[in-house]
Amino acid sequence: MRHARRRVVRRVTRLAAVGGLLAGGVMVAQAAMASETPAGSARPFAASGTAADPTAALVARLGTARTAGNWIGADGRPVVAVTDDSAARAVRRAGAEAKLVPHSMNELRSATTTLRSAPRVAGTAWSVDYRTNQVVVQADRTVSAADWSRMNRVAAGIGTFVRMERMKGAFTTRLNGAQPILSTGGRCSAGFNVTDGRSDFILTAGHCGPSGSIWFADNRGDRQLGRTVSSTFPGNDFSLVQYDSGKAGEGADVVALGGGKGVRITGAADPSVGQRVFRSGSTSGLHDGQVTGLNATVNYPEGTVTGLIQTDVCAEPGDSGGPLFSDGIALGVTSGGNGDCTAGGTTFFQPVTKAMAALNVRLLVAAGSAGGAQKAAPSAPAARGAAPGAASPGSSAPVTGTTEGQTLLARLTDTRTVGPGLLVIAGSLIALVGTRYIRAEQDRRAYQRYYSATWG
Secondary structure, eight states: OHHHHHHHHHHHHHHHHTTTTTSSSHHHEEEEEEESSSOOOOOEOOOOSOOOOHHHHHHHHHHTTOOOOOOOEESSSSEESSSHHHHHOOOOOOOEEEEESSSOOOHHHHHHEEEEEEOOOOOOOEEEEEEEEEEEEEEEETTHHHHHHHHHHHHHHHTEEEEEOOOOSSOOOOOOOSSSEEETEEEEEEEEEEEEESSSSEEEEGGGTTTOOOSSSSSSSEEEEEEEEEEEEBBBBEEEETTSOOOTTTTEEEEEETEEEEEEEEEEOOOOBTTTTEEEEEEEEEEEEEEEEEEEEEETTTEEHHHHHHHHOOOOTTTTOOEEEOOOTTEEEEESSSTTTTBBOOEEEEEEHHHHHHHTTTOOOOOOOHHHTOOTTTTTTHHHOGGGGOOSHHHHHHESSSSGGGHHHHHHHHSSOOOOHHHHHHHHHHHHHHHHHHHHHHHHHHHHHHHHHOOO
């Protein structure tokens, strides 16, 4: 069923591309590029950093010496890893499933500390796999046999609960590729709209460009969008692009999906392992998958980034900075990974709660959503007894304030603003659009072949 859902999502993405909707700055960038004055109903929302999660509270109460993480089971029930029978009984009394494991969170964290203190090897990454009670160390194809042998010796000194894996491709940031936001440093995808109470910003990836980078909303450099005013990379991977107008505009709380449709973002939170999540980006469109790890460390060629969300969602160059979300809750912005959306791969995300706390900004959401957002939890499906696969991107919402950036076909096929006669005209453009799509696909494949040596 999960693979079937992914095929449906990919099919929808491809159909949107035929309509010219993925070539001109799609997904959250359409909403982020609006330059009109916000409607009176829009106001900032301060993320709490974590949502109300009784399982997390239970884990905190039991302590890291008696627990080893928690996740959402396949049946939707929360699962807590524990190291003794007394803790297991406490978990069951709370209504969650207990799994007895040999290694505590303290031991797992000690292992990652040892790995971090070893000589840095670009092309490696590690995270704690709560479900197997192991620390997983991954190495991409760029890691030499000598470095891999040395890392194996470090792992052997830690213990048998460290699992070593070789990966295809290479761990890289997802810079370059397609539109929507462009600068002299490269091309990225916009993330979420945020505010400090005085000005509005785009929250995106830090590796997209250093402070001072100027961003444009088109590839001709005719429409200046804003300037990077704060950037952190490596270490973390987030940055703020301040709008030239000072305001994000109408629809700032919507992640655009193309065709005038989008998903309304109602708040921000931290994800749970096992949670179904969705990622959008200007190169590969909308894709879904699961959170496979938290607090991951990645050694990119440019430097090491820690505290990342690890997923099995695919991504490609140009998707950097794009949003990760689930059920309308903002979770992260795309950092990097390996593979692509044909073969699949691993993608890492900068948590938005950590980024917003460091930058002292708040998510922009509609006034009617702010109250409910504080109650929204990324692990809510488990609390309701629903499996993680039942999660959706969020409630649908029209994309507004993007007329200038919409394609002709998108405007002609918008049933809110067109009569039946214009639909006939739109049909006559299909041949032209199809030709453009074929040429764009040829260019995109050539681009992928050209960069395959660097991003896997």
